[in-house]
Amino acid sequence: MFAETSFSPWLRNGAYVAIAVAIALFPLLTGNTFHIHLAQTLLYTTIAVIGLNLLLGLSGQMSLGQAGFYAIGAYGSALLTAKLGWPIAAAMLGGIALAGAAGCLVGLVALRTRGLYLAMATLAFGFMVEIATQRWVDLTGGTMGIYGIPALDFGSSTMGKAYFLWVVGAVYLAVQITSDYVMHSRVRRNLLALKENESAARTAGINVPVWRTAVFAVSSVLAGTAGAFFTHQNAYINSDAFTLNLTLTMLIATVIGGLGASYGPLIGTLITLMIAELIASLYDVSFLVNGIILLTVLLLFPQGAIGLVQSVGKFLFARSSEGSETQAAPTDRAFALPVAPPSTGPTLVVENLTKRYGGVVAVRDVSLAIEYGKIHALIGPNGAGKSTLINCVSGLYRADSGRILLNGKDVSSLPAHARAHMGLSRTFQNLQLVGSLTVLENVQLGIRSTRSMPADFFSWLLSSTFEVEERARALALLQQFGIAHLAAARPEDLPYGHRKLAELARAMAEEPTVMLLDEPVAGLNDREAQEIADVIRRIRASGTSILLVEHNMEFVMKLADRVTVLDYGERIAQGAPAEVQVDPRVIEAYLGGSLEQSNSAGKLEAAS
Amino acid sequence: MIALEKVCAGIGRVQILRDVDIHVDPGKLVLVLGANGAGKTTLLRVISGLVPLWSGNLRFDSRSIAGQPAHELARSGLVHVPQGRQIIPTLTVEENLIIGASHLPGITQETIARRLEAEYERFPVLRTRRSLAGGSLSGGEQQMLAVSRGLMMGPKLLMLDEPSLGLAPQMVQRILGALAGLARSGISVLLVEQKTMALEIADHAYVLKNGAIVHAAAASDMGDHSELFRHYMS
Amino acid sequence: MSAANFVQLLLSGLAMGAIYALTATGLFIAHLATTRLNFGQGDFLMFAAYLSMALLLAGVPVALVMAVVIVVLALMGWGLERFAIRPLDRMRALVGGQYSWILTTMGVALIVQNVVTLVWGKSSQYSPPLFSANRQNVVQVFGAGVFVEELLVIVVALVAILLFYALLFRTRQGRAIYAVAFSPETAALLGVNVRRTVVLVFVLASVLAALSGVLVGPIVTVHPFMGLVFTVKAFAVASLGGFANPLGILIGAILFGVVESFSNYINSAFGDLYPLLLVLALLVIKPSGLFGEAKTDVR
Secondary structure (H helix, E strand, O other): OOOOOOOOOOHHHHHHHHHHHHHHHHHHHHOOHHHHHHHHEEEEEEEEHHHHHHHHHHHOOOOOOOOHHHHHHHHHHHHHHHOOOOOHHHHHHHHHHHHHHHHHHHHHHHHHHHHHHHHHHHHHHHHHHHHHHHHOHHHOOOOOOOOOEEEEEEEOOOOOOHHHHHHHHHHHHHHHHHHHHOOOOOOHHHHHHHOOOOOHHHHHHHOOOHHHHHHHHHHHHHHHHHHHHHHHHHOOOOOHHOOOHHHHHHHHHHHHHOOOOOOHHHHHHHHHHHHHHOHHHHOOOOOOOHHHHHHHHHEEEEEEEHEEEEEEHHOOOOOOOOHHHHHOOOOOOOOOOOOOOOOOOOEEEEEEEEEEEEOOOEEEEEEEEEEEEOEEEEEEEOOOHHHHHHHHOOOOOOOEEEEEEOOOEOOOOHHHHHHOOOOOOOOOOOOOOOOOOOOOHHHHHOOOOOOOOOHHHHHHOOOOOOOOHHHHHHHHHHHOOHHHOOOOOOHHHHOOHHHHHHHHHHHHOOOEEEEEOOOOOOOOHHHHHHHHHHHHHHHHHOOOOEEEEEOOOOHHHHHHOOEEEEEEEEEEEEEEEHHHHHOHHHHHHHHOOOOHHOOOOOOOOOOO | EEEEEEEEEEEEEEEEEEEEEEEEOOOOOOEEEOOOOOOHHHHHHHHHOOOOOOEEEEEEEEEEEEOOOHHHHOOEEEEOOOOOOOOOOOOOOHHHHHOOOOOOOOOHHHHHHHHHHHHHOHHHHHHOOOOHHHHOOOHHHHHHHHHHHHHOOOOOEEEEOOOOOOOHHHHHHHHHHHHHHHOOOOOOOEEEEEOHHHHHHEEEEEEOOEEEEEEEEHHHHOOOHHHHHHHHHO | OOHHHHHHHHHHHHHHHHHHHHHHHHHHHHHHOOOOOOOOOOOOOOHHHHHHHHHHOOOOOOHHHHHHHHHHHHHHHHHHHHHHHHHHHOOOOOOOOOHHHHHHHHHHHHHHHHEEEEEOOOOOOOOOOOOOOOOEEEEEEEEEEEEEHHHHHHHHHHHHHHHHHHHHHHHHHHHHHHHHOOOOOHHHHHHHHOOHHHHHHHEEEHHHHHHHHHHHHHHHOOOOOOOOHHHHHHHHHHHHHHOOOOOHHHHHHHHHHHHHHHHHHOOOOOOOOOHHHHHHHHHHOOOOOOOOOOOOOOO
């Protein structure tokens, strides 16, 4: 439902040309100004809905305040033209900038809050803007509204409507193209990753706060753009237009269109507008109808209209086109695992690390060093502090004291994504593959593009080799790990062992110097564990150092070069696997009691 | 009291337990040993209905219990004291104690009061802490509270998931002592542990490794440490 | 400001604060056990106000009005959970993502609003008084004329809240709610029927909306779109308590009501927005609320 990537750029760009032609010809072919008016409304509303679709569909943030941004764009532009006499274009940009500024402010709230709180904060924002439009009569005119706003008609009363449609159409097309780029590029992969699991996204090198705020700002700019067009379409606005109902209508359009689908907003808005026109005579029940639509779509058609069309399509053309995209990537070129540059000193050093939760010391004064191209295992009974340590190293937790050196540089105070960029990658115990991406796309998530965003955009728009190189590299990694044939599948459709391999490939795509593996064989059978062991050996051979947390001792003892044992947060042993295995303190940590004490067989007397 | 036959189960699509056979006879204390990741917690969760059974038989009190909701099993005397104690931090010690008992069908206030008194006798420290928030207790006190909370429900079978976790050896001895007393008073106990201290109070023991039973014997015949450790470390 | 004015404003603030406390407690209780809540809580309140008004106008005795409104709203709460929230749990793909329930509860709110406009019209109405013969009945308190209705609303709302706290802290069901809030699995192991408890909290939340609606009718003007205001303000109040501390919610609600009452007096145009802005700003600085316990977001 997310990616319709099997278009060639020319086919896709052909669709843009077709839309452009349709918009260009529409006002010339129909003489009906009401239809032109509707087309205008469709296009600018779609712009706002695209913003909501990106926000909700890709970043998973719920906004109930889109009408507020829309209103700010509308009033900003209206006041700048009507009261300050700015030219329309400048005033519109001014209004849009105001909406964007408000979006950044609310985006800051979004950083501090999640889900429910964000929904409520945006609801409160929209509510306050609505109240302001109604009651700040000196500024907004309240329900009387603002008169004297110039219409965007280039001074032509006959062709004005057509000109307006063309301008809106051009902007819509630009937004649609940008949105499509977002949907088919690393932007979508990053946003989906942070939507599904922030911690995993951070350790994959994504700067989560920046992305979250940016997507909020973008959605508010798009809502503001729609508002500004609304103002100059009607040359009059009053406070009735900016209620919560507007937000809900946009949300309905988004969900009807199918969340995260490329043309979903256009189709969803079209359907909502058509419904609105159909029930215009039934104005009394418009809320009822909207409520019923909302419930019906959410409860009965959870894929939206696009999803419905797709599943019907799938049923009719039984999966003829699947996987065509990934097969196109060249596979004959020989790719080895990327080789980390050899170094002499240890690649990862943990010095006297301590981490407390409240009064409890989870890790106390632990030190370890991992040499270039070695596997260092971290073991210990439940609650020994292994997870805490690995989370401190990857940067998800901040240690209370001690240092972490990566390739000789102190990274103790750097956030997780910055450590990832410096060559630290990790896997998670309970797999953190992004469920809404294919296996190949998950691996691509790890590949760092060297192209700037604009270069990436034009490569996508114009070049038929967009991301071919990246896909080939990702596919080569999957080939190395023996799961290239699963590249087009979704993680959830893979057997568990293959998912673990896919996550290893994702981590390896970051070309790390140090890789943290958190229980890579938990839940696997012996044969699968063997496959993972082979892959880990190959990763070691490529020069990547590995810190391995694992419960399966057979696996650890076979694989590790060195072992550190933790118990109650402290390091109780360190050495070669054979040494650790016979260390009495290790045996005691695992089995409890001291050897002599436990071996004396006498039955314990009941204490009570 | 409880019998598992060829039990297979897992989380999501990942299989954790493979053909597990375990029997607990009435009034016996049975120990399941295993390193972490062996599937011990999943084992108890399957029995108490938190994790669905894939295949095999689960019989409690000689009737099949597969597919029964967890709260009904708990009310029928199959009581599971989960890992990490799961004391409700916002409720007081006494509220934590009576919460389970108060949901038993047809229980009277007198019965609850009598059982409460019995638990305060068993662990006197709980009486002194009775009106404190559960979250303010130390780890050992929380474990006692968890055991008592389970016993308040009048179990036929009490299952405990690593009660020794994070506790000092002395405290472990006290908890184990209480469990030994239970078995003698006729309550069946199924205990899963990583550490072997509980062998001394157990009647029978199993070793679980990678989701399968690799060794089963009377607790006294379980063998020495190095042999057990081999199961854990290899 | 005269002393009489001060007392009047204070009591008005207390009355509205008590109403906010009731509504916010409804949000809190649902969120506590399920981390979800009814985004149409205010619209349920609005519906209760209209229903109560209609029954009072028809001459039904106050006690019976209370009872009927509570039963009707309880049924609505049950229906909301059963048909608009629970079905989402079974779906693999959700068009509204993880927060689909926000949209479905708002959908129900829209339907409720529309039903009210169809039955009672769109214009503002005055609900007859509950306790006295005349809406404008006044008694002298510290030399100030105070509406009897407001005084009684404060008393009844506070009694209702105390009863609710007694239910929450003193009964089997209250403990079950806390157990489910802590962990549904642990609750099930303690013999708690989790599904029934979830239904119960939504029913309770609706009952609280019913009470607020009946009480608020006589002291404000009733109109079909008043619900949003109450939802937003109740949420602000509940956030002050960090959605975790019922006593914090009560104190926060009363503070909110009183501050609002005075800021309305000072600035009649935007007075009611200032406390809201204040709370929002506060939440940016301190997301866990004034009285909430800080919760770390560790996955």
